[in-house]
Amino acid sequence: MARTEYYDDPHAPVPNRVVVAASAVVTDERGRILLQRRRDNDLWALPGGGMDLDDSLPGAAVREVKEETGLDVKITGLVGTYTDPRHIIEYSDGEVRRQFNVCFTARIVGGELAISDESTELRFVEAAELDSLPMHHTQRLRLQHFTEHRAEPYLG
Template identity: 50%
Template sequence: MAKRIDYYDDPDAPAANSLVPSVNVVVTNDAGDLLMIRRTDNDNWAVPGGAIDLGESIPQAAIRETLEETGVLCEITGLSGTYSDPRHVILYTSDGEVRQEFSLVLVGRAISGEPTPSDESREVRWVPREQVTSLRMDRSMRMRIEHYLSGTSSPHIG
């Protein structure tokens, strides 16, 4: 099975060979819970997201990726942060691609649908805010979520 391996500030990490603009979305419901997925490629928890396709706007990609991975339709309500640290690279074992981190993290509100697993998510569920950081996740995802949860009014730029 193809895997995703995240490296951060690791001298043994492979050199990046691509840069792919992507989005992640912190989606909340009326109770304030966060929509979380357990990824099939590394078994870590994350907010939904993925690459922006040619011909798509940033919000369109965010809505599409969220729906594909979770079964939940959302609307985009804001920007939580930008993440482009070259010390974070992601190896995709299926083809040897090594991406430098490049992610825009948006904020969204659920409109309809029920959490439903997909090819990319083995589990999808609403998680209360106070329980989110207890889930197993990659360091960069934890940083993104903690920034959102901090309630800082200005987006993270990094």
């Protein structure tokens, strides 16, 4: 299923859902950040996805990281909340969502790195490499907030 992301675009379709989602900035022992190249839009992104009805939000982040990367993680902190109504995601099946994302920090506690059916590539990336990778503005914003080492989480 294809995915198109819009940001502050007057031509974006009208959302028909709000999806509560979690993502995680997972770092390795060298401080590199785990990113996935998404199959649905070919852009680099943090692992994450929608919260199930039986999930907690941190639990959703842990589950999504496991499903998308094969790694077991422990949540260690909060990067921020991302609820900008100008961010619209359209899927080829007709779903158009306004996403509500909470982005956590996490460390690896086990598992083996493995590509899922949602991605084409997984990489640990140095912070200096982030600007060279194609990614949506909203992913870049989360990574910027993480690399700024803010004393308080971003609330937006």
